[in-house]
Structures are given as C-alpha cells and as structure tokens.
Amino acid sequence: MSLSLSSKEISPFACCVQCGRCSFGCPVAFETAHTPRKVLRFLQVGRMETAIRSPFLWFCATCQACTVRCPRGVDVAGIMLGLRRLGFCETDKELSFYRHFRRIVERRGRISELRLGLKLALGKLPLHPWEDAVLLFKLWRRGKIG
Numbered sequence: 463m464s465l466s467l468s469s470k471e472i473s474p475f476a477c478c479v480q481c482g483r484c485s486f487g488c489p490v491a492f493e494t495a496h497t498p499r500k501v502l503r504f505l506q507v508g509r510m511e512t513a514i515r516s517p518f519l520w521f522c523a524t525c526q527a528c529t530v531r532c533p534r535g536v537d538v539a540g541i542m543l544g545l546r547r548l549g550f551c552e553t554d555k556e557l558s559f560y561r562h563f564r565r566i567v568e569r570r571g572r573i574s575e576l577r578l579g580l581k582l583a584l585g586k587l588p589l590h591p592w593e594d595a596v597l598l599f600k601l602w603r604r605g606k607i608g
Contacts, residue, residue: 475541477534478502484528484538490521498528498538501545514549518542520560558582575607 478499485497496518504513513519519542528538549560562581567573579598601607 474536475502475505478506478532478536479534481533483531483533484536487527487531488522489525489527490523491518493521494518498522498542502536502538502541505541510548514545516545519546519549522546576602579607 480499480503482499484502485491485499488498491497494517496516498518501513501516501518504510504516522539522542524539524543526539529536529540532538559578559582562578563573566577566581570577576598580595583595583598598607
C-alpha cells in the first residue's frame with residue numbers, strides 16, 4: 463500500500479510557514495523530540511514515512527490548540543489524525559502495538575496489560591512467544607500488571 467494523502471489533505475500543510483506557534487501551544491509537545499511543526503516539515507519535504515513513524519502522533523491529544531494558534535489556518539490536529547489513519551493502514555510491527563491497544567480499550571473500556579502483552583508476544587512468531595507469556599503470567603500473579 464502506498465502512503466498518500468488526498469489533495470484535500472495535502473493543501474493545508476503546504477501553507478505552513480513554520481512559525482512554531484502550533485508547537486508552543488501544544489500541551490504535549492515537550493514529551494517527544496518531534497513537535498507538530500517538525501511533523502508538518504517532514505510532510506512538506508516529502509518524508510511521509512518519518513512523519514507517520516513520529517511518536518508525536520500518538521501523544522497528540524487532539525485538543526485543537528495547534529489549529530487555533532495557526533496564523534495560516536492550517537488544521538494541524540486534523541493532519542495528525544489523518545497521519546494516524548495512514549499509520550493504522552500500514553502493517554508495520556511497531557504500529558501493531560497501537561492497534562492492539564486500541565482494540566482492547568474499545569472492547570473492554572480500559573487497558574489490560576496482560577492481554578496486550580500476550581497479543582504482542584504471540585504476534586512475534588516464529589520466535590519464542592512463550593518466554594514473554596511466562597514472564598507476563600509471573601508479573602500478573604505478583605500483582606504487577608492488571
């Protein structure tokens with residue numbers, strides 16, 4: 463599957479002038495090395511893969527502070543959601559964590575570390591998934607994970 467955005471999604475980030483107001487207004491930008499400004503810059507220079515792999519996408523609270531502060535009217539939060547959507551379409555192993563996390567929360571209403579760990583461990587086949595499963599069981603038995 464090729465990574466591409468529609469023309470409706472491309473035109474907004476082309477207008478970005480890299481002023482940095484989105485990053486200054488973002489309440490979670492300090493958590494990662496990438497900020498909304500850097501992610502938009504990756505898109506402007508054609509580094510779509512780097513933008514999709516940015517940990518910032520998963521920290522983004524979609525509070526719209528970046529969009530409100532943008533002097534050019536770029537829908538930064540909408541772009542981040544679009545990149546998340548593209549990321550979920552990929553079959554990359556790194557993103558499988560987020561897929562499993564989301565499914566567990568959607569089904570149960572909260573995260574279960576044991577279920578998440580087992581899903582990820584069993585997804586590592588043909589390696590040794592039972593080593594991780596045994597460790598998870600020991601942690602669960604001691605009350606370290608729920």
